[in-house]
Amino acid sequence: MHRNLSESWKNILSAEFDKPYFKELTGFINKEYSNYQCFPKIDEVFSAFDNCSFKDLKVVIIGQDPYHDENQANGLCFSVKDGIKHPPSLKNIFKEIATDLNIEIPQSGNLEKWAKQGVLLLNATLTVRAHQAGSHQKKGWETFTDFVIEQISKEKESVVFLLWGKFAESKMKLINLKKHTILVAPHPSPLGAWRGWFGSKHFSKTNEILQKEKKSTIKW
Numbered sequence: 001m002h003r004n005l006s007e008s009w010k011n012i013l014s015a016e017f018d019k020p021y022f023k024e025l026t027g028f029i030n031k032e033y034s035n036y037q038c039f040p041k042i043d044e045v046f047s048a049f050d051n052c053s054f055k056d057l058k059v060v061i062i063g064q065d066p067y068h069d070e071n072q073a074n075g076l077c078f079s080v081k082d083g084i085k086h087p088p089s090l091k092n093i094f095k096e097i098a099t100d101l102n103i104e105i106p107q108s109g110n111l112e113k114w115a116k117q118g119v120l121l122l123n124a125t126l127t128v129r130a131h132q133a134g135s136h137q138k139k140g141w142e143t144f145t146d147f148v149i150e151q152i153s154k155e156k157e158s159v160v161f162l163l164w165g166k167f168a169e170s171k172m173k174l175i176n177l178k179k180h181t182i183l184v185a186p187h188p189s190p191l192g193a194w195r196g197w198f199g200s201k202h203f204s205k206t207n208e209i210l211q212k213e214k215k216s217t218i219k220w
Contacts, residue, residue, distance in 0.1 A: 004050075006054070009049045009053070012151050013049075013147075013148070021140045029136075029139075033127075036129050038128065039073040039130060048115065051112050052120045054155075058119075059218060060120045060149070060160070060162065062122055064168075065123060065137070066123055066126065068133050071084055076111050077122060078121065079110055081110060088189060093188050096199075096200065114218060117219065122148065125145075126141050150174050154176070157179055158209075160209050161175055163183070163185075164188055165186060166187075169184055
């Protein structure tokens, strides 16, 4: 499994890779990718980290599971590859951005451009078997990604955490509220979007917080 992380992440995560649970997880993932079609591609599993260095990180968005259909997942939560139709949640994310910031909905659903500006797009589970949602849950990924959130909370200052939906909200306990800002909204899926996702203005609010902290804003 590709773990060619930048030095800034290696310093934070390398000891975690040596723990027994992660070795077990690695064995499970290698077996799954050998025997079944899984997403994202094996060399994109750590794309969230590859595209957003620990040093530059200033916003965290927490997802749950990668997309499990063909050619969608690219290792960043909510993101899809260039040229792929926007899934329903991403459509609603873009609709809210368009209203919030008065900008056009982008053609591409690839969110790498956010990641490169310091937005960590972190799924709690980093892999999935094709067409089987949740199939790689409770195999060790959650332990790893909880550790990532805890380390960000501990080592960084004034990060904005965007928690969308009940699952993401459950991660609040890992974050030091005295050091960081948490913005909470319903999940942008069609089920939750009309319960307060639309009108949440998380994108303008995030940029206002970053400005106050004298950090560069995100071009959403």
